[in-house]
Amino acid sequence: MTRAWEQIIKENRQAVLDRWTTSVIAMLPGSLNHGSLVAAAIAEELGGLLDAVSDRSLSATEPIVRITRILAVQDLPPSKALSILFGLKGLVDGLPAACGEPFRDRLEELTLQAFDSYMKHREAIYQLKVDEGRRRMHMALRRVEA
Numbered sequence: 001m002t003r004a005w006e007q008i009i010k011e012n013r014q015a016v017l018d019r020w021t022t023s024v025i026a027m028l029p030g031s032l033n034h035g036s037l038v039a040a041a042i043a044e045e046l047g048g049l050l051d052a053v054s055d056r057s058l059s060a061t062e063p064i065v066r067i068t069r070i071l072a073v074q075d076l077p078p079s080k081a082l083s084i085l086f087g088l089k090g091l092v093d094g095l096p097a098a099c100g101e102p103f104r105d106r107l108e109e110l111t112l113q114a115f116d117s118y119m120k121h122r123e124a125i126y127q128l129k130v131d132e133g134r135r136r137m138h139m140a141l142r143r144v145e146a
Contacts, residue, residue, distance in 0.1 A: 005103040008095050009054035016091050021046050023091075024084045029075055042070055046084075053088070053106060064114045072121035082118060085111045 009016060021043045028039065045063040052060035071081040089107050 005092070006054045006056075009050070009092060012095055013050065013054070016088075016095070017047055017050050019091050020050065020084075020088055023087050027076070027080060027083075038070060042067060049110075050088070053110065056106075060110055060113065064110065065117050068114055068118040069121050072118055072125060078115075078118060078122075082111065082114055085114060 024042060024046060025039045028042075045066045048058075048063035049060055049067065052058040052063060067084070068081075071084075074081065085107055089104065092103060
């Protein structure tokens with residue numbers, strides 16, 4: 001049997017998803033707003049993430065990884081990038097019935113999972129930058145020695 005909050009989200013899925021997508025896309029830097037491929041990709045993954053929030057049998061890992069991969073390369077502070085899940089909390093709290101503690105627990109679980117994924121992507125980006133710096137230094141030393 002599904003919990004009350006899961007049923008509430010399923011019944012109001014499209015309205016919640018539309019408002020959530022609009023708020024997430026609005027926080028992206030100007031050139032990535034409405035109509036861009038990045039915005040379309042995020043909108044698609046938000047749908048999968050919302051389904052995973054309302055149905056624990058669905059995995060939230062793939063949507064979280066895809067969303068955080070996109071957000072990790074944006075010029076956004078981590079707090080703003082990961083605020084997308086807190087935005088969902090505000091939208092669901094505004095629904096007719098209260099969703100209660102189990103919904104908040106699920107969002108906290110997904111937020112921590114998103115944080116881990118986001119940091120993994122940011123670390124990979126910085127490692128690429130370090131490796132590129134080393135390659136440049138090596139090439140500069142080779143030119144000087146030649």
